[in-house]
Amino acid sequence: MSEHESTLQPSADDLGPDGASEVRRVPTVAVVGRPNVGKSTLVNRIVGRREAIVEERPGVTRDRKELEADWAGKPFTVIDTGGWMPPGRESTALDDKVSRQSERAITDADVALLVVDTRVGPTADDARVADLLRRRNGRTYVVANKCDDASHNTAIWEFMTLGLGEPFPVSALHGLGAADLLDAVVDGFDELPDDPAAPAEHVDDAMVGIAIVGRPNVGKSTLFNRLIGEDRAVVHDQPGTTRDAVDTVVDTELGSVRFIDTAGMRRRARIDEETEYYSLVRALKAIDKADVALLVIDATLGVTHQDQRLAERVDAAGCPIVVVLNKWELLDTEAKNDALHLVETKLRFLGDPPVLRISALSGTGVHKLLPILADTIDDYHRRVPTRDVNRVVRAAQSAHPAPGGARVLYATQGATDPPTFTLFVNRPVPRTYIRYLENQLREELDLGSVPLKLRVRRRD
Numbered sequence: 417m418s419e420h421e422s423t424l425q426p427s428a429d430d431l432g433p434d435g436a437s438e439v440r441r442v443p444t445v446a447v448v449g450r451p452n453v454g455k456s457t458l459v460n461r462i463v464g465r466r467e468a469i470v471e472e473r474p475g476v477t478r479d480r481k482e483l484e485a486d487w488a489g490k491p492f493t494v495i496d497t498g499g500w501m502p503p504g505r506e507s508t509a510l511d512d513k514v515s516r517q518s519e520r521a522i523t524d525a526d527v528a529l530l531v532v533d534t535r536v537g538p539t540a541d542d543a544r545v546a547d548l549l550r551r552r553n554g555r556t557y558v559v560a561n562k563c564d565d566a567s568h569n570t571a572i573w574e575f576m577t578l579g580l581g582e583p584f585p586v587s588a589l590h591g592l593g594a595a596d597l598l599d600a601v602v603d604g605f606d607e608l609p610d611d612p613a614a615p616a617e618h619v620d621d622a623m624v625g626i627a628i629v630g631r632p633n634v635g636k637s638t639l640f641n642r643l644i645g646e647d648r649a650v651v652h653d654q655p656g657t658t659r660d661a662v663d664t665v666v667d668t669e670l671g672s673v674r675f676i677d678t679a680g681m682r683r684r685a686r687i688d689e690e691t692e693y694y695s696l697v698r699a700l701k702a703i704d705k706a707d708v709a710l711l712v713i714d715a716t717l718g719v720t721h722q723d724q725r726l727a728e729r730v731d732a733a734g735c736p737i738v739v740v741l742n743k744w745e746l747l748d749t750e751a752k753n754d755a756l757h758l759v760e761t762k763l764r765f766l767g768d769p770p771v772l773r774i775s776a777l778s779g780t781g782v783h784k785l786l787p788i789l790a791d792t793i794d795d796y797h798r799r800v801p802t803r804d805v806n807r808v809v810r811a812a813q814s815a816h817p818a819p820g821g822a823r824v825l826y827a828t829q830g831a832t833d834p835p836t837f838t839l840f841v842n843r844p845v846p847r848t849y850i851r852y853l854e855n856q857l858r859e860e861l862d863l864g865s866v867p868l869k870l871r872v873r874r875r876d
Contacts, residue, residue: 446525451499458588546578558583630712639776
């Protein structure tokens with residue numbers, strides 16, 4: 417992330433009649449429907465890449481996932497949703513939560529795409545979703561999916577009974593009919609009212625990214641919802657509820673912050689499903705792009721072997737870590753001391769990371785997070801004068817010279833995010849001594865717990 421704040425410059429088309437700058441909001445398009453009709457496949461077709469997880473079984477998509485898309489030069493946000501199911505005997509508590517997320521997308525979106533399965537025909541659940549869509553303000557299109565050849569096109573007229581107009585025959589898998597559908601969708605964007613008060617859908621490269629990571633069922637999504645101030649992620653007591661990385665931009669004391677909720681991470685040996693694999697890949701990508709990672713640990717279980725491996729992966733990515741001990745309110749005094757001891761011993765390789773003790777469910781302790789993040793981000797972007805770097809290195813070498821006549825001749829900081837130092841040496845320096853210099857730089861320059869990178873260059 418850059419440490420310089422960028423701005424979005426309005427074009428002439430964005431100026432109001434009085435010449436004042438007026439940022440136009442980006443339209444939103446929600447893809448909705450009952451489970452397993454091809455919503456995520458259509459989303460992938462719209463954005464032109466595999467972003468939504470697709471499997472031949474219902475219930476894979478659970479959270480709302482917002483993605484940037486563009487058609488005919490017109491940008492918009494497409495929202496992938498979980499399958500809507502009516503409350504009743506066949507639906508679980510998790511199904512109900514997923515359905516509420518879908519209903520919210522229906523309410524908030526400018527355009528809704530109701531995806532139905534041509535091979536199955538209209539169902540009672542299709543009719544119930546259509547009823548929800550008729551009550552909203554905004555355009556709705558029926559997408560008759562799985563029209564893989566012309567023989568299926570006659571079946572689309574059955575969906576006229578939904579009362580939402582003429583369906584669009586589409587094969588999301590093969591792309592047939594997708595262009596006609598998108599032409600209709602974007603043609604109506606010019607009719608949407610401008611909202612000068614609405615924020616621009618622009619991702620600032622300088623925006624701070626906070627990834628929330630951890631094992632399944634440790635409270636990541638509950639913390640995510642607490643931080644953003646709404647029930648955005650599906651929270652349920654079933655491990656592995658979050659399948660995708662979900663992110664939301666929130667205005668905070670630090671400026672705009674992008675909070676990223678990731679799927680719970682299991683050991684690779686336990687990832688026996690394609691869905692789990694892609695969830696892991698996306699969680700790791702979120703870590704690579706984040707400025708800070710919140711490592712959420714279930715305090716009632718302490719630091720597990722899996723927590724250690726995950727911390728190693730985050731540390732290797734050069735991402736600062738804030739350790740979050742969740743469910744702290746469930747521990748007695750002795751158990752609290754034991755939990756802190758486990759952090760100190762099993763996560764020693766992280767240096768001295770900030771440790772926050774919270775209850776994501778009640779909100780206790782969560783208010784302390786932003787100040788900790790502010791300090792960590794400042795250290796992550798820190799630029800140290802060359803004279804100070806060399807002062808620390810000289811003092812360290814005077815106190816403990818390197819073995820074999822090895823010596824650092826000169827040192828300088830070459831980069832930030834994380835702080836990266838180049839050491840010019842006269843001969844090879846043992847790895848243990850490099851580690852010693854790293855600790856001295858961290859301590860003397862007050863760089864907190866952010867990862868440091870030391871590059872060694874031999875100068876003859």
